[in-house]
Amino acid sequence: MIAQQPTLLPAHYRTLSVLEMETRVRDIRAQLGTKLFIPGHHYQKDEVIQFADATGDSLQLAQVAAANTEAEHIVFCGVHFMAETADMLTTKEQRVYLPDLRAGCSMADMATIYETEHAWETLQQLFGDTIIPLTYVNSTAAIKAFTGKHGGACVTSSNAKKMVAWAFTQKERLLFLPDQHLGRNTAFDLGVPLEQMAVWNPQTNELEAHCPIEDVKVILWKGHCSVHEGFTIHHVEKLRQTHPTMRILVHPECSHEVVAASDDCGSTKYIIDTIHAAPAGSAWAIGTEMNLVKRLIAQHPDLTIISLNENMCPCLTMNRIDLPHLLWTLERIINGEEGNVITVDERTAALARLSLERMLERA
Numbered sequence: 001m002i003a004q005q006p007t008l009l010p011a012h013y014r015t016l017s018v019l020e021m022e023t024r025v026r027d028i029r030a031q032l033g034t035k036l037f038i039p040g041h042h043y044q045k046d047e048v049i050q051f052a053d054a055t056g057d058s059l060q061l062a063q064v065a066a067a068n069t070e071a072e073h074i075v076f077c078g079v080h081f082m083a084e085t086a087d088m089l090t091t092k093e094q095r096v097y098l099p100d101l102r103a104g105c106s107m108a109d110m111a112t113i114y115e116t117e118h119a120w121e122t123l124q125q126l127f128g129d130t131i132i133p134l135t136y137v138n139s140t141a142a143i144k145a146f147t148g149k150h151g152g153a154c155v156t157s158s159n160a161k162k163m164v165a166w167a168f169t170q171k172e173r174l175l176f177l178p179d180q181h182l183g184r185n186t187a188f189d190l191g192v193p194l195e196q197m198a199v200w201n202p203q204t205n206e207l208e209a210h211c212p213i214e215d216v217k218v219i220l221w222k223g224h225c226s227v228h229e230g231f232t233i234h235h236v237e238k239l240r241q242t243h244p245t246m247r248i249l250v251h252p253e254c255s256h257e258v259v260a261a262s263d264d265c266g267s268t269k270y271i272i273d274t275i276h277a278a279p280a281g282s283a284w285a286i287g288t289e290m291n292l293v294k295r296l297i298a299q300h301p302d303l304t305i306i307s308l309n310e311n312m313c314p315c316l317t318m319n320r321i322d323l324p325h326l327l328w329t330l331e332r333i334i335n336g337e338e339g340n341v342i343t344v345d346e347r348t349a350a351l352a353r354l355s356l357e358r359m360l361e362r363a
Contacts, residue, residue, distance in 0.1 A: 007101045007340070013324040018047070021327045025051055028330040036333075037071035038326075039064060039086070041078035042268050043289040043318040048077050048326055057268050058082040059137045059156055059356075066090050073097065073333050076342075077321045079105045083342040084141040088349040089356075096342045097333070099325035103317050105138060107253075110223035111178035113142035115202040119221075120150070122205065123175065126213060132171035134163060135355065136179050138225075143177055145348045148355035155359060157252050157267035160186040166362055173216065175200070178223035185252045185259050187218045194256070227315050228253035231287040235309050236261040239285050248308060249274060250287030258287065268292065278303055290314040 013021075029036060029051065039061035040052030049055060054064045058078060065074045066089035074096045076083040080103060087096040123131055133152035135143050144154055151170065155163040164186050167174045176183030184197055197218040198209035209216055231254050239246060248262040249271055259265045264274065271288055275296050278284065283304035286293050290307060291314045297305045332339040344352070 009100070009325055009328055013328055016324070016327075018323065021323050025323070025327050025330060028327075028334055031334065032073065032330075034070045035072045036075065036330075037065060037068050037073070038075045038077060041082065041318065042272070042292050042295075043315050044077050044321060045291055045314075045319060045323075046295065047323045048321055049295075051326065052077060057156065057158075058085065059154075060269075062086040062089050065094075065096070075099060075326070075329055075333075077326065079103045079108075079317050080342070081105055081108045081138060081140055084344050085137065085144075085352075085356075087342050087344050088141060088352055095338075097329050097340050098321075098342050099329040099340060100320040100322075101340055103320040105317055107136075107179055107223055107225045108139050108143075111135075111139060111143055111202070111221050113140070113146060116143060116146055116177065116221075118205065119200050119202060120146075120175075123200070123207070123219065126207065127173060127216075130172040131175050131219070132167045132173075133175045133177065134167055134183075135177045136160075136182055139178050141344045141348050141352050144355045145351035147177075148351035148353070148358075152355060153358035153362075154355045155182075155186075157182060158269060159359065159362070160252070161190060162362060163359060164190055173219065175219045175221070177221040179225060179253055180220040180222055181224055181228065181255055181259075182252050183218065183220045184256050185254075185265070188256065192217050225253040227289050227312070228287065229255065230312055231255075231258050231308050233257045233261055235287075239308065243283065243285065246283040246285050246304070246306075248285045248287065250308065254287050262287065272296070275300060275303065275305070289318070291318070 038051055038053050040049045040055050062085040065086045074086055076086050076096055076098055083096050083098040133147045133150050134155050135147045137154050137156050195211045196215055197220055198207050198216045199220045199222050200207055201222045228251050249264045250262045252265050280302040285306050285308045287308040290312050293307045329340055
């Protein structure tokens with residue numbers, strides 16, 4: 001829930017020099033001290049990441065924020081669902097801010113609670129009480145609450161295999177939201193044949209299956225990450241021709257055919273750790289968000305690193321968080337203004353925390 005005005009950056013922030021903005025941010029950080037905590041997602045711009053007190057993936061940052069009980073103001077440099085999760089895991093006395101309320105996630109927006117509840121009703125008619133819902137943490141608080149209500153749990157790209165394996169101990173089938181690619185890649189790695197995976201299309205309200213209905217084991221929501229879907233089998237084939245010795249490392253949000261044709265696949269943390277441990281002189285093509293790829297290139301001059309798609313753009317919604325918006329948010333805090341505060345209603349938060357807790361119990 002968003003209830004703050006104004007939501008658009010005042011024009012005068014665009015007239016400030018980078019040096020002026022950086023100086024002001026440093027001054028405010030010094031003034032607030034431990035009352036301020038700035039988590040920054042790996043996909044953020046360097047101009048923002050330089051001020052982050054912690055960097056990581058979405059759930060990791062929310063957990064770090066929750067552990068920081070001293071901080072009264074948590075300025076989350078990420079996207080909306082990440083700030084929601086931080087709000088749900090922190091205390092009522094702490095406030096979570098999103099510097100630009102337009103910083104959403106196209107993947108999370110592909111599964112609304114209304115679409116999901118409608119799909120669930122239809123799927124219950126088709127399959128009866130044989131389905132457990134799992135949601136990627138890249139989803140709204142409402143979808144997390146939905147899975148909590150129906151006995152399901154959240155997953156991350158790091159623990160997806162463990163959580164999908166757990167789900168199959170609970171029910172015969174699972175519904176995986178909102179990213180079909182992570183769900184497909186994970187289930188396939190666990191031995192579920194592709195033909196036993198169906199796709200729920202929320203636009204047509206239809207189940208797209210290539211096997212008899214009774215044989216369906218995994219129902220994938222028709223959603224995707226616009227960044228990772230930008231890596232195609234064409235990019236893999238081209239790289240094999242032009243750089244045959246270069247290793248291809250991709251994120252499991254990429255399509256199944258790209259993952260299958262690559263040398264390795266793993267979460268953002270896995271990608272970072274793999275590159276950090278790579279031997280000097282090795283060469284890598286990475287299929288993930290461009291801000292992170294550029295940062296890895298800068299951090300590892302002893303390696304040859306390129307993007308698997310040389311024309312790939314950074315995540316557009318992540319990039320809405322920039323230095324002017326960060327400064328604006330901090331100045332509003334100093335001035336006692338409650339701008340861009342992210343709050344989740346307690347009923348939704350309680351069910352969503354249940355979904356998160358089921359995952360964390362098995363992490």
